[in-house]
Amino acid sequence: MSLVVQKYGGTSVGDPERIRNVARRVLETQKKGHQVVVVVSAMSGETNRLLDLATKVAQNPVGRESDVLVATGEQVTIALLSLAIQDMGGEAISFLAHQLHILTDSSFMKARIKSIDSTLIHQSLNQGKIAVVAGFQGIDPEGNITTLGRGGSDTSAVALAVALKADDCEIYTDVDGVYTTDPRICPEAKKLDKISYEEMLEMASLGSKVLQTRSVELAAKYKIPLWVKSSFNQEEGTVVTQEDKDMEKVVVAGITQDLNEAKISVRHLADQPGIAARLFQPIAENNINVDMIVQNVSEDGFTDITFTVPKLDLKKALEIVQRQKNQIGSGKVEADEKIAKISIVGVGMRSHAGVAGQMFKTLAAAGINIQMISTSEIKISVVIEQSLAKKAVQLLHQAFELGKE
């Protein structure tokens, strides 16, 4: 008998009828002879409804109590799904984080799972029950409720799969699997049968919202195959797994676009050691995540630095930079929100030369100006004007022949 962890996202449990649909699927899996653990998110829209209430009672609703609030979303879903399974004649039992001792650190709203006690779940499974677990939440060592950040239920599912030594971990969502790019941008986008953990990690952190980055890291660390499937059909989906020879043959696995960053340029900085540190340290101290940084070659002892931050943090970042400006004696500070980061990802880049050249040539031929470039072993990202993003993705998808069988 194999043990399967299935995770259903917010749209898959978005209303009572969909919850009953999930109940049916879960029962079918059990009937095939598997032990089933189901991890669920809040019903779609629920987390936003709760956060909206929070902003009506407090200007800045963060920290411990915000987590107490949003954790109710998943609690509602586990109860409803358990009731639905029972209604269909199955046996189900729901579990909250404190009941399973899903221990995390104390970083409210972005906690990380440290350990899970699997005793109760194994007990329930051995009694023939389906275990229905609230995703997204944990408790810290003091017993406070914590949450794992947006998309955290994916991580809950993988962490449970690890703790339970599950044979399979299946992430059910509203898309059929992982695509070469977003099909809404590029109709030629093709579903991938397989993708490596590393590629998926890049895709996830670059703005492909299929999986939470942390869940992929965890799956990679423990070598758990991660299936991404649709909860609305019976298609095979995509498996995220260890890199193999086949994957290396494909140069580019996927293309992502990220419209949620903004660019800040600081002009005419003295090109001296320590200047960059004095610019970026206070930004880091304010928990603002700087993504790309470009510093151009110094001329006459001065240089320009350009970097990107999440749009949501732009205002705060600008305030900090303006404050530092006087201390470090820089020139003008400029900001631009109308940018897009376009990235191509593929483990094949390791063994194939000329991928960057091909990317730049394709964009140049269409008159698309590249503002920033950043590369890693298996990805190349460029920043371009936002209005050209869709066109760029379509052209690159074509250039790297991702639509072909």
Add this chain to the structure above:
Amino acid sequence: MSLVVQKYGGTSVGDPERIRNVARRVLETQKKGHQVVVVVSAMSGETNRLLDLATKVAQNPVGRESDVLVATGEQVTIALLSLAIQDMGGEAISFLAHQLHILTDSSFMKARIKSIDSTLIHQSLNQGKIAVVAGFQGIDPEGNITTLGRGGSDTSAVALAVALKADDCEIYTDVDGVYTTDPRICPEAKKLDKISYEEMLEMASLGSKVLQTRSVELAAKYKIPLWVKSSFNQEEGTVVTQEDKDMEKVVVAGITQDLNEAKISVRHLADQPGIAARLFQPIAENNINVDMIVQNVSEDGFTDITFTVPKLDLKKALEIVQRQKNQIGSGKVEADEKIAKISIVGVGMRSHAGVAGQMFKTLAAAGINIQMISTSEIKISVVIEQSLAKKAVQLLHQAFELGKE
């Protein structure tokens, strides 16, 4: 420094603005030099919204998972209230049942509190924090979430007041206090300054919805004065407390009506020992609460039995009686849902004769026929036709001069 437990019901926390209003009141109480523990219910309408979702996924959503579901209502409120208090510059910390070890038995949907660990609350209060506790919920010895039944937050508040050895327990609601009768039925209804535990118990169990019966029992057992006040103004309210000499001077403290019962009559029963047991035992076994029972004097070896059950259980009760009918050989079985139970309550009845007579005379003079009568030491209940209920309450209120200063 005194310790006060304040409980705010669903309408008092019904929307974000009202939650901020409660935050302000709580902070004012703290500023006066008190330690404050706040117990809250779910926002009004929330429990029904959740139960409505439950009936959409399952035909009979009861038991453990139903409690997991509805317990989220109070969790949302404690988080929002804590955020609101923090937003106003105060310090607050929320607590769920499992964090305070509010231990109950395992009767889902109607659990009873056995013990509370007050350590964490005392710690928080000593740090200058306001403790915000989710009412209505507990955990059983296995760590399952339980709930205390409708109105259970009142009981949570009193149980906390007992565990914390609080100086005061204040129940804030949408009315100014306990009235001689429902002001919507009888505009002359007068607010009582004081009422005894016993009278309040009768009033509560007879359909006055101000307090949950169990909370009054608990307050009486530990002699905790219970204040009923409005969360929308600064009026004195009503205190539920031990009986004193003043109270005995008042013959009737209040009048209640209950429209939620139905009547079943079983005709022509053999007047033999054991017949009543064979009729009522299967009803009790099905957890149906029989309230009044009247058996008239036997003639020619046969008798009629009439009893009342909650309207919600009428269908089930009738099925049981029909089944028993053949076994015990009774005559016709009749049901009537169009009844009202009108009760007068007062500790003064103990020392005043003629109260029942006055009640019957008043109803008779208005041509209101009494179908059933039941009495206790401090109350008299009659069943009459439902359409005459309002008139009966108004006439009795006048007859016992309850509207007078």
